[in-house]
Amino acid sequence: MKNMDRFSVTEIRAAFIALSKDEELDKRKLRQFIYDELNKLVKKGLLSKSTSENGKESRFKKSPNFHPSKLLVQSDNSGVLDVMNKIRTQLSELNADLLETMGAMDTFINMRQQYPNVASELAEPIRSTREQKYILKGKIAAKEEILKKLKEKSK
Incomplete structure (x- = not known):
């Protein structure tokens, strides 16, 4: 805003x-983000910063070098990189x-072969472990696909 001066985070x-x-x-995160961005503008000489005596509140003021055209809106890939x-x-x-699920599955299958007399008790754990394995594989495939698309986008 053109008329805004001496403002706080x-x-x-x-x-x-x-x-x-x-x-x-x-x-809290938004306040920290804004504080960091304002300090970048202070370092560039576009704003000046004054801190209260108790050190709890900083106020920012436009410097003579300040001009809105100097504020470039950048497409920052850091958000995409964070997601990646x-x-x-x-x-x-x-x-x-x-890996843990596959280890459990191998154990159940080996137990079924070693102890055929308890094979019926192992049928349900084998089925649910196999189902869990397919669910995990699906989640992995989906995340890998998203990651691939984000990589292409960030190039």
Whole structure:
């Protein structure tokens, strides 16, 4: 806003929430994000920063170098990279779960072969473990597909 000067992070956060109309936002994370972005503008010389005596509140003011055209809206891939990293972590966990499930399945099948007299008791655990294996494989395939598309998009 052209006439806005001497503002705080909290005021910018409140304006952002009002404009986005998303009250589900994590206010603490949003405040930290805005604070970091404002400090980047301070480093670029577009804003000046003053902190209260108690050090609890910072106020920002437009510097003489400030001009809206100097604020470039960048398509930042960091959001996509964050999502990709989260998906990779989830994939690792799913692969570990799949290995555990396959180990259990092998154990049940070996027990059925070693102890044919309890084969009927092992039928249900084998069936549910096999089902779990297919569910995990489906989740892994879906996450890998999403990851592939995000990689293509971020190039």
